[in-house]
Amino acid sequence: MKVAVLGGGITGLTAAYCLSKKNHQVTIFEKSAILGGLAVGFKQPNWKWNLEMAYHHLFANDYDIIKFAKEIGFNKIFFKSPQTASLFNDLTIHPMDTPIDFLKLPYLDLFNKFRAGSVLAFLKLSPFLSLYEKQTSEEFIKKTMGKTIWIRLWQELFRKKFGDYAGIILASFIWARINKRTKNLGYIEGGFQSFIDYLAKELTGLRVNVLTSYEVEQINKQKNKYKITGHFERSEKSSEAFDIVVSTLPTPIMAKLTTNIFSEKYLEKFSKLKYLHALTLILESKEPLLKKTYWLNISTLQIPIMGIVQHTNFIDKKNYGGNHIAYLGWYLKREDKLMQMNDKELLDFVMPHLEKIFNFQFSIFKNYETNFKKQISNFYTFRGPFAQPIFDKDFVKNKPGFITPAKNFYIANLDMTYPYDRGTNYAVKLGKQVAEMI
Numbered sequence: 001m002k003v004a005v006l007g008g009g010i011t012g013l014t015a016a017y018c019l020s021k022k023n024h025q026v027t028i029f030e031k032s033a034i035l036g037g038l039a040v041g042f043k044q045p046n047w048k049w050n051l052e053m054a055y056h057h058l059f060a061n062d063y064d065i066i067k068f069a070k071e072i073g074f075n076k077i078f079f080k081s082p083q084t085a086s087l088f089n090d091l092t093i094h095p096m097d098t099p100i101d102f103l104k105l106p107y108l109d110l111f112n113k114f115r116a117g118s119v120l121a122f123l124k125l126s127p128f129l130s131l132y133e134k135q136t137s138e139e140f141i142k143k144t145m146g147k148t149i150w151i152r153l154w155q156e157l158f159r160k161k162f163g164d165y166a167g168i169i170l171a172s173f174i175w176a177r178i179n180k181r182t183k184n185l186g187y188i189e190g191g192f193q194s195f196i197d198y199l200a201k202e203l204t205g206l207r208v209n210v211l212t213s214y215e216v217e218q219i220n221k222q223k224n225k226y227k228i229t230g231h232f233e234r235s236e237k238s239s240e241a242f243d244i245v246v247s248t249l250p251t252p253i254m255a256k257l258t259t260n261i262f263s264e265k266y267l268e269k270f271s272k273l274k275y276l277h278a279l280t281l282i283l284e285s286k287e288p289l290l291k292k293t294y295w296l297n298i299s300t301l302q303i304p305i306m307g308i309v310q311h312t313n314f315i316d317k318k319n320y321g322g323n324h325i326a327y328l329g330w331y332l333k334r335e336d337k338l339m340q341m342n343d344k345e346l347l348d349f350v351m352p353h354l355e356k357i358f359n360f361q362f363s364i365f366k367n368y369e370t371n372f373k374k375q376i377s378n379f380y381t382f383r384g385p386f387a388q389p390i391f392d393k394d395f396v397k398n399k400p401g402f403i404t405p406a407k408n409f410y411i412a413n414l415d416m417t418y419p420y421d422r423g424t425n426y427a428v429k430l431g432k433q434v435a436e437m438i
């Protein structure tokens with residue numbers, strides 16, 4: 001059968017791989033010039049490895065991607081234990097990797113620590129329970145860990161990640177977050193892009209037709225076939241008919257393209273889903289912004305950044321021309337002022353805050369000149385549309401599933417990783433699952 005796979009992220013690439021192994025004739029349509037979607041990487045001429053436009057690592061229990069990589073002969077995943085920490089109001093950085101780290105945390109008395117610690121242990125061990133969908137994370141945490149813990153540990157983290165939506169996020173999010181997390185984190189030699197490129201090469205061998213820089217604009221149904229219409233960059237429109245469609249596009253984009261296929265009632269469900277868009281600012285610098293920490297949650301209102309990921313405290317800086325790499329990350333509404341800023345404005349906006357963080361760590365060395373701006377040699381930004389679905393009650397009722405009312409039109413996208421937060425592991429899993437149905 002002729003299959004159109006819409007989207008050349010990891011879900012689309014995996015689906016195409018599995019479908020062509022089943023002897024289907026597959027075409028991938030990808031809007032960007034480079035395959036990889038949200039996991040896409042880039043490389044400077046003096047770097048050995050690619051770097052993701054948005055910080056990426058694997059968890060030790062990301063079994064689907066680990067297994068699939070082995071199946072296709074890709075043996076470049078490795079694991080390490082970099083430090084995770086939180087930055088609090090006094091600008092000190094506290095490691096948050098182990099129960100001992102948690103016990104050492106100031107700001108909380110022993111009673112609250114034990115109470116929170118036992119709930120965290122319960123979440124780690126308990127299977128998914130329907131009660132997590134009947135209350136918000138805030139309600140659950142206040143009820144079980146107490147109001148003090150909510151205010152001191154969680155409130156700001158939720159506000160930073162979900163903005164105005166912080167109060168409606170279901171407790172299933174917190175369960176999945178705790179349940180999934182592992183101390184060992186994985187990375188890929190050459191960056192995630194080396195996995196994507198490897199997969200793309202396999203697809204070429206399997207005679208999959210990979211169309212990059214091709215934006216799908218509309219899908220129509222003609223008898224039993226789907227007509228995919230779109231265009232290459234700066235080219236005329238073209239159309240081709242397929243027996244089967246697999247859409248891995250973000251749901252709001254898919255909904256816009258399929259008004260001639262699906263009923264208003266079916267598409268209306270998707271209008272109830274809410275999303276935030278990802279924004280990252282990548283800093284390449286001579287000295288690191290963070291001394292030891294890889295992953296820093298910002299738990300203070302004073303610093304308007306969701307998190308800082310000092311990638312080179314995880315992966316050796318020799319792979320990036322000897323420079324350090326730090327990511328600053330946010331999830332935002334499209335109209336947010338940070339989304340509207342150009343790259344330079346964004347850098348100027350964060351600079352005073354970065355100077356504070358940098359100074360606080362390095363000023364203990366007497367006569368050490370602390371000026372992080374002078375250390376920066378390059379900076380880059382990335383915007384990922386619809387990258388963070390909002391897991392609220394509407395989401396659970398209206399999220400898409402593989403099967404749609406239109407025969408032979410399937411969906412496999414990052415909304416379907418719920419209750420887990422999206423990830424490349426689930427992209428592989430979804431790609432495999434959808435291919436099994438066809």
Ligand SMILES: Cc1cc2nc3c(=O)[nH]c(=O)nc-3n(C[C@H](O)[C@H](O)[C@H](O)COP(=O)(O)OP(=O)(O)OC[C@H]3O[C@@H](n4cnc5c(N)ncnc54)[C@H](O)[C@@H]3O)c2cc1C
Nearest residue numbers: 007009010011031037038054056057216278387422423424
């Ligand atoms: C900030 C951030 C951090 C992350 N961190 C991690 C991490 O640490 N570990 C991890 O495993 N995962 C992480 N992820 C998640 C991971 O990147 C995604 O779950 C995964 O890449 C999703 O793959 P996908 O193929 O389902 O979707 P996508 O990658 O979104 O692919 C969809 C593709 O569709 C294309 N497209 C859109 N519209 C059209 C159109 N009209 N025509 C043709 N093509 C179109 C897009 O260009 C895109 O390539 C992170 C994501 C973000 C945003």
